[in-house]
Amino acid sequence: MRFLSLFSVSAAAAALVAADTEFFFYGFGRAGVDSSADAEGGWILVPYILERGSLMANFSIGTPPQELSLVFDTGSSEIWMHSAAYCEAATECIGGGFNASESTTAVEIEDKLFSQSYADTTHVRGHYVIDTFELGGASLSNQTFALASTGNVSKGIVGIGFEAIETTKTKYHGILHHLVNQGYIASKLYSLYTNGEDETGNTVFGSILFGGIDRAKYDGDLVSLPIQPNAKGHYRDLQVNLESISVVDPNGKTTAFNGSINTPYVLDSGTTYMVLPTQIVENIYDYFDAEYNSTYDIHVVNNCLDYIADLQKQEFDNYTINFGFDGITLEMPLENFLSPITDDCATCKIHVHSSDNYAILGDAVLRGAYVVYDFENYVISLAPSKLDVEEEDIVAVRSGKNGIAEAVAS
Numbered sequence: 001m002r003f004l005s006l007f008s009v010s011a012a013a014a015a016l017v018a019a020d021t022e023f024f025f026y027g028f029g030r031a032g033v034d035s036s037a038d039a040e041g042g043w044i045l046v047p048y049i050l051e052r053g054s055l056m057a058n059f060s061i062g063t064p065p066q067e068l069s070l071v072f073d074t075g076s077s078e079i080w081m082h083s084a085a086y087c088e089a090a091t092e093c094i095g096g097g098f099n100a101s102e103s104t105t106a107v108e109i110e111d112k113l114f115s116q117s118y119a120d121t122t123h124v125r126g127h128y129v130i131d132t133f134e135l136g137g138a139s140l141s142n143q144t145f146a147l148a149s150t151g152n153v154s155k156g157i158v159g160i161g162f163e164a165i166e167t168t169k170t171k172y173h174g175i176l177h178h179l180v181n182q183g184y185i186a187s188k189l190y191s192l193y194t195n196g197e198d199e200t201g202n203t204v205f206g207s208i209l210f211g212g213i214d215r216a217k218y219d220g221d222l223v224s225l226p227i228q229p230n231a232k233g234h235y236r237d238l239q240v241n242l243e244s245i246s247v248v249d250p251n252g253k254t255t256a257f258n259g260s261i262n263t264p265y266v267l268d269s270g271t272t273y274m275v276l277p278t279q280i281v282e283n284i285y286d287y288f289d290a291e292y293n294s295t296y297d298i299h300v301v302n303n304c305l306d307y308i309a310d311l312q313k314q315e316f317d318n319y320t321i322n323f324g325f326d327g328i329t330l331e332m333p334l335e336n337f338l339s340p341i342t343d344d345c346a347t348c349k350i351h352v353h354s355s356d357n358y359a360i361l362g363d364a365v366l367r368g369a370y371v372v373y374d375f376e377n378y379v380i381s382l383a384p385s386k387l388d389v390e391e392e393d394i395v396a397v398r399s400g401k402n403g404i405a406e407a408v409a410s
């Protein structure tokens with residue numbers, strides 16, 4: 001299977017890639033208001049399931065509401081879903097389609113055309129619509145989104161990156177803006193948390209918390225990293241500088257992979273594994289003696305047993321792959337990146353992809369972190385996440401420079 005990367009690429013680049021809170025339950029998510037006297041704003045919690053490499057969450061669109069499951073993507077900014085007509089005809093349409101004719105509040109903008117390409121070569125086209133858009137109990141009016149009528153992306157996507165990377169010339173406001181503007185949250189930020197797996201080991205749960213931080217879900221302190229603008233000084237991708245990538249073996253020996261380090265890496269929920277500069281990928285392949293296997297169209301590790309601590313559980317915990325940022329290192333079990341092909345686990349696929357156009361850390365890395373994307377102060381804050389935690393300690397974040405610091409200290 002191809003790896004999934006919903007990192008937004010422009011048409012040109014595409015060619016190059018092959019406090020105390022009260023909460024109440026709503027249909028699919030929850031909203032909270034901070035009950036401390038001087039609080040402003042609340043938070044909106046939207047649960048998701050990490051399914052086949054995508055963060056799938058439930059949304060209700062239009063009047064009366066049509067329920068759809070769409071993918072949350074921090075690597076793009078267009079919001080789009082398939083049209084009901086597309087889904088009727090398509091062989092694959094996951095999460096459902098939207099029938100604008102059945103919504104009394106839908107305004108179709110037939111002449112505003114939509115076209116989006118993603119890093120995994122998929123693309124989608126259609127036109128724009130304005131309608132109500134519900135998530136986690138928040139009902140947003142006047143949300144612009146696109147309705148796709150052609151393309152080869154199987155699931156609709158809610159891009160939650162910077163509005164600057166919307167593909168249209170005339171930009172529209174995304175859900176984060178509307179959540180602030182329509183009074184649901186005070187600060188233009190969200191926190192991404194990926195929880196552990198369910199009993200079957202197949203489904204991974206998580207949540208996106210708009211306007212708040214859940215202090216029970218991470219260890220230690222959140223470390224703030226400036227979001228890196230592009231060469232022209234524009235904020236386009238949710239990227240921060242990565243200082244090192246290394247592997248630590250069971251004896252504690254660290255091997256650093258050299259290459260384009262200290263450069264921006266996008267923290268993209270829409271990419272399953274990671275996409276690294278070619279030189280680093282070559283170093284990693286060398287370390288693991290990985291070679292290309294045409295049967296699988298991916299590099300494989302033939303001595304995979306060497307990296308497996310527990311054959312029965314197929315765990316690889318003895319080795320970690322470490323991602324070093326200024327002030328924080330995220331340690332990931334190697335099993336996030338190796339998957340056995342054969343029953344005896346002797347051969348594994350190694351999920352590291354190369355590109356010299358962009359560097360992306362996807363879900364396999366983000367799973368180890370609690371990530372706060374702050375669009376107001378252009379900062380991403382990271383802490384190692386706590387997995388399988390049911391406990392909750394959600395605080396709403398105020399607008400302003402000290403919002404996060406005050407929220408976590410309160």
Ligand SMILES: *[C@@H]1O[C@H](CO)[C@@H](O)[C@H](O)[C@H]1NC(C)=O
Nearest residue numbers: 028047048049056057058069
């Ligand atoms: C979405 O809704 C379906 C059907 O109601 C439910 O089974 C599923 O758990 C929901 N998904 C999430 C992520 O809440």
Ligand SMILES: *[C@@H]1O[C@H](CO)[C@@H](O)[C@H](O)[C@H]1NC(C)=O
Nearest residue numbers: 084085086088099100101102
């Ligand atoms: C969309 O809704 C209209 C009006 O109810 C209906 O005529 C049409 O068949 C629906 N289209 C699809 C694809 O379900």
Ligand SMILES: *[C@@H]1O[C@H](CO)[C@@H](O)[C@H](O)[C@H]1NC(C)=O
Nearest residue numbers: 002120121122123151152153
């Ligand atoms: C999607 O379609 C485009 C153009 O039609 C094609 O180049 C690309 O390979 C397709 N990608 C996938 C994953 O099907």
Ligand SMILES: *[C@@H]1O[C@H](CO)[C@@H](O)[C@H](O)[C@H]1NC(C)=O
Nearest residue numbers: 130140141142143178181182
């Ligand atoms: C939505 O748009 C309509 C028409 O432009 C406007 O009258 C209304 O005030 C808007 N609502 C919000 C919440 O912005």
Ligand SMILES: *[C@@H]1O[C@H](CO)[C@@H](O)[C@H](O)[C@H]1NC(C)=O
Nearest residue numbers: 255256257258259283284287
């Ligand atoms: C990385 O660079 C260091 C020092 O320059 C060197 O010792 C090390 O062998 C290099 N690692 C790899 C995997 O090339």
Ligand SMILES: *[C@@H]1O[C@H](CO)[C@@H](O)[C@H](O)[C@H]1NC(C)=O
Nearest residue numbers: 292293294295296341342347
């Ligand atoms: C690919 O891997 C399979 C075993 O999983 C092996 O039989 C085959 O020889 C390998 N092919 C190449 C080209 O290495």
Ligand SMILES: *[C@@H]1O[C@H](CO)[C@@H](O)[C@H](O)[C@H]1NC(C)=O
Nearest residue numbers: 250251306308309310317318
């Ligand atoms: C892996 O770690 C476990 C406990 O942490 C240890 O018992 C085992 O010997 C280690 N395996 C290897 C191959 O180092």
